Amino acid sequence: MPGWLTIAKWELLRSRLKFNILSVIMITLALMLVIMATYMAAQTGMSMNQKIYFVASSDPGLQPIVKFDQRFDYILIDNPTRGHNHEYPADMFIEDNNVYLRDTGKAGAAGDALESTFNTYREMVLTSYNDVNNTHPVWITVHNLQRPQNFQLAGSEQTVENLIREMDDRSSEEHNARERTGAETGAEGFVRPGSTSVSPEDISAMDSIGGKTFFERQRISTPSHFSAPLPFTAILYAFLFIFPIYFISQFYSTSLMDERSNRKGELVLAAPLRGIDIVVGKTVPYILITMIILIAITLYIVGIPSTYPDLTRIFLILASIFPVVLLFFALSFYSAIMSRSFKELTFASVFLSVLLSGYLFLPAMFANIHAISSISPITLIVRLIEGETVLTGTYLFSALPFYLVAISVYAFGTFIFREEDLFTQKNISEKITDSFELFLSKPYGSVFILSIIFIPFVYMAQLMLIVMLFNLPLEYSIILMILLSAMVEELVKSVGIYTLFKRKLAELRLKNVFKYSVLSGTGFFVGEKAITLLTLAPIAGSAFGSVMTMGSLLLLPLLLHIVSVLICSLVMYKKGTSYYLVAVVLATLVHSSYNIVILRGLVF
Amino acid sequence: MNISRDSFRMIRAVARKDIKELTKEKSFILAVIIQLFIASFSAFLIIGLASFYDPSMLGDVKIEGTSIALIATEEDELYMILQDSNIHTHLYMDYASAYTDFYDHKVDAIVVAPAGKAEGIELLNVDIYLPASEIKATIISLQLKEPLERYEQSVRDIRTQRLDGYSPVELNIVNSKSGTSSTYFEFIYVALIPLLMFTPAFISGGLIIDLITEEYESKTMDLLLASPASMMEIISGKILLATLIVPLQSFAWMLLLSMNRIHIHNTLHILFIVTLIALILVLISTLIATLFRERGVAQLLYSLILIFLFMLSYLFTNSPMNLVTRLSIESIGVLESALWTGTYMLFALLLYMLMTITVKNDPNKL
Incomplete structure (x- = not known):
């Protein structure tokens, strides 16, 4: 039996012992309470906006309409001046269908809310007539049209000829449709020229459309129900998929921390097993449990597959979520090894989870709007659930960085999975340096390889930056993006050299300074180009993309990467490794001024 | 103690x-x-x-850059309503020419006005063609909502008279503040x-x-x-x-x-x-x-x-x-x-x- 399997079995047995009967009962009870409360809350409007506006009215007839919305508190008075004698002033006074708002921001919002409430009420009354031609005479059908754009999605490049042919098809079809309806007008009158959808003929059909909008994109509606394509359902999916991962990774990191805090792990380390066996053995059970839960959730959303395409769809959804699981666990693993106490572990894991959730959630909210949203695997899941296809390029674009980062985090963590790092109170930066030191002292380890390994980290950090800076005006965000991404790049290029000199793996001589700078800079350049070829195609055409890839210039970037890391190493050579951060800042400034010159057309 | x-x-x-x-x-x-x-x-x-949610919040952000193509005639009610709103509306006679301009980024959406009249009995279907996976699609949908609601209201003003005993509750906000x-x-x-x-x-x-x-x-x-x-x-x-x-x-x-x-x-x-x-x-x-x-x-x-x-x-x-x-x-x-x-x-x-x-x-x- 392989070593890791034994460890995995122990882990499963042990975690079962941790739950005594009382805690199992309590957790089941709490879970039932949560389900009950969630069900009850879902029956309400899911908003804690009860009684935030105060309406005073002299017309008792309005009460049922106002009370219909939980946001309003209502009082019946016969004189406007008396409304102000109440404990707190009313936001508006209604008399003879005239609404007088108070002169505050809140009253303005209250007026807006009142209008929408009356609209909703009107819709309700009209719907009760069951006469769609007279109550809901106008219908909107939304179509999506492709056209060439700044953000080109990988694999979807359509040739101009294709588009023109398509256009011709459309227009001739259109023409025919117009002629057809021209002949048919007056017969039934339901068909509209150019219309590709069937208008619902009675209210029940409209209801079914209303119900569908929750999980499907809205295609047809009346103007009052017409809303912009903001897929908030995406957040719901993200929650459904992320929560189990988050909970189980908590158990995972607690179990690791447990071994460390009680020095129980020493026994395992003393066993004739390699570090990697222990790490794999401790990880596999948790990943398996998570994947089982996620399979259940997927089946719940998509339904039991009956056809082959359904099956591939479920498989693709799981394939998209798997890298996320892996990265979540990798980060939990690393922070469990780094932290010195449970407090630190909690904070580290919460911080990293928030960061990662941001990376997953924010782009997914724009799943139907923007091509850049496909950096998040959650976006792919949303698309798959909505029945769209996901191309291999798009999958690689979002999943590959997750895989690479997760694997290297695991690798660096496994290096320091040894007694002197697990059971001592070393501080975090020391431990991180340790993991690099161990890598660099391996026969295959060099700053060249290290720089390449860091590429996915840089890539994810820069994509994260795009997400964070997306809401700033373009002129500021580009500058900030240049500065911050240069900083990230300089940091990863020089950290290997820093470790070499700090840990005395290499002598601090001028010859070495040059040698390692060239190696690290070249490594970074090679890795950068490789990942560009692999995945960056979907956003290469955009302004942000050009910051990351710097177009097609080849020799200059190579020189830049070497020069900037050389600056960093020279500062360390002159002043010593304690000046490392200053050195990085200096290199960043040089690097970003080069980028600004190259991209001046975009910036100014 | x-x-x-x-x-x-x-x-x-x-x-x-x-x-x-x-x-x-x-x-x-x-x-x-x-x-x-x-x-x-x-x-x-x-x-x-x-x-x-509220494009008026964008205020000075440049959204006047969006314009739409409307396939209709000049007497169409929808055209008049869109003219009153702050959307740049260009009138087109047929879909093909509108699509050419859409493809060339001259317009960002195509709206096909219904042929029927408010006085008629049939449903009026407005077709909206939006650019797929572009942020402008969202902005245009938001900009179109209000004029379309007004259009619906004007049609309803005529048609709801045919309903039995329906009297709309009209509220008039005397000092309403725009932009809140x-x-x-x-x-x-x-x-x-x-x-x-x-x-x-x-x-x-x-x-x-x-x-x-x-x-x-x-x-x-x-x-x-x-x-x-x-x-x-x-x-x-x-x-x-x-x-x-x-x-x-x-x-x-x-x-x-x-x-x-x-x-x-x-x-x-x-x-x-x-x-x-x-x-x-x-x-x-x-x-x-x-x-x-x-x-x-x-x-x-x-x-x-x-x-x-x-x-x-x-x-x-x-x-x-x-x-x-x-x-x-x-x-x-x-x-x-x-x-x-x-x-x-x-x-x-x-x-x-x-x-x-x-x-x-x-x-x-x-």
Whole structure:
């Protein structure tokens, strides 16, 4: 039996012992309470906006309409001046269908809310007539049209000829449709020229459309129900998929921390097993449990597959979520090894989870709007659930960085999975340096390889930056993006050299300074180009993309990467490794001024 | 008398020890960073989402760059309505020429006006062609909503006369202010402020579990108990610390929000409620932690109870979140708010008594 399997079995047995009967009962009870409360809350409007506006009215007839919305508190008075004698002033006074708002921001919002409430009420009354031609005479059908754009999605490049042919098809079809309806007008009158959808003929059909909008994109509606394509359902999916991962990774990191805090792990380390066996053995059970839960959730959303395409769809959804699981666990693993106490572990894991959730959630909210949203695997899941296809390029674009980062985090963590790092109170930066030191002292380890390994980290950090800076005006965000991404790049290029000199793996001589700078800079350049070829195609055409890839210039970037890391190493050579951060800042400034010159057309 | 003062000193000593550890380990600072991070996300949400909801928020941001193609004739009612609105509308006779301009980015959407008349009996179908996966699609949908609603209204004005006994309730807002949107207002006061106010309390609940279970798991609880401090005093010290850091953080949030010109009324009352809720959550966590001692189990149970309480507060008026919202916008009378604050105080007191009994009669006492 392989070593890791034994460890995995122990882990499963042990975690079962941790739950005594009382805690199992309590957790089941709490879970039932949560389900009950969630069900009850879902029956309400899911908003804690009860009684935030105060309406005073002299017309008792309005009460049922106002009370219909939980946001309003209502009082019946016969004189406007008396409304102000109440404990707190009313936001508006209604008399003879005239609404007088108070002169505050809140009253303005209250007026807006009142209008929408009356609209909703009107819709309700009209719907009760069951006469769609007279109550809901106008219908909107939304179509999506492709056209060439700044953000080109990988694999979807359509040739101009294709588009023109398509256009011709459309227009001739259109023409025919117009002629057809021209002949048919007056017969039934339901068909509209150019219309590709069937208008619902009675209210029940409209209801079914209303119900569908929750999980499907809205295609047809009346103007009052017409809303912009903001897929908030995406957040719901993200929650459904992320929560189990988050909970189980908590158990995972607690179990690791447990071994460390009680020095129980020493026994395992003393066993004739390699570090990697222990790490794999401790990880596999948790990943398996998570994947089982996620399979259940997927089946719940998509339904039991009956056809082959359904099956591939479920498989693709799981394939998209798997890298996320892996990265979540990798980060939990690393922070469990780094932290010195449970407090630190909690904070580290919460911080990293928030960061990662941001990376997953924010782009997914724009799943139907923007091509850049496909950096998040959650976006792919949303698309798959909505029945769209996901191309291999798009999958690689979002999943590959997750895989690479997760694997290297695991690798660096496994290096320091040894007694002197697990059971001592070393501080975090020391431990991180340790993991690099161990890598660099391996026969295959060099700053060249290290720089390449860091590429996915840089890539994810820069994509994260795009997400964070997306809401700033373009002129500021580009500058900030240049500065911050240069900083990230300089940091990863020089950290290997820093470790070499700090840990005395290499002598601090001028010859070495040059040698390692060239190696690290070249490594970074090679890795950068490789990942560009692999995945960056979907956003290469955009302004942000050009910051990351710097177009097609080849020799200059190579020189830049070497020069900037050389600056960093020279500062360390002159002043010593304690000046490392200053050195990085200096290199960043040089690097970003080069980028600004190259991209001046975009910036100014 | 003397005894209680002594025990208070013990409590303070334990709280001080924990506070020292917290600041030393920089983890408290990390907690603040997490919250700052959440804030930067909410800034994204405020600017991004609120402007999506309400394009008028975008104001000076260049959205006049969008224009649409309308396939209709000049007498079409929809054309006249769109002319009145602030959307650039270009009239086209047929789809093919509109599509050519759409393809060349001269127009960003195509709208096909219905052929029928308001006086007719058939349904009027408006076809809208939007650019796929472009942000402009969202902006145009938002811009089109209002004119389309007006179009619907004008058709309805004619057609609803055919309905039996339908008399529309017309409201006329005399001094309506343009540009004030309830969506934005409610996002700030109903979602953002309560969330920011209570996030420190949620974190504190998790923090106390770590503080207590850590003492058990690293066996330092024995050492602490060997000191003159009693079990009750050790726990109280931790509770004191975990509760008192909450209003400090919430206050910092209030300062930050007021710097963004978001005005909050009744700040002291809100801080008091936040402290109360923090105390309630911390007491619940203390109960869980002393009963289970296993960090993973305790944290899981705490998260579940937190979700339960969160869901519960959707169900009734003056839940803590709702109470904070109503206080912050002065939408609640003194009597009502005092009554509910009293209720939460009573609840905290009950929990405190329960916690005291549990700690004193700890079944697995060391």
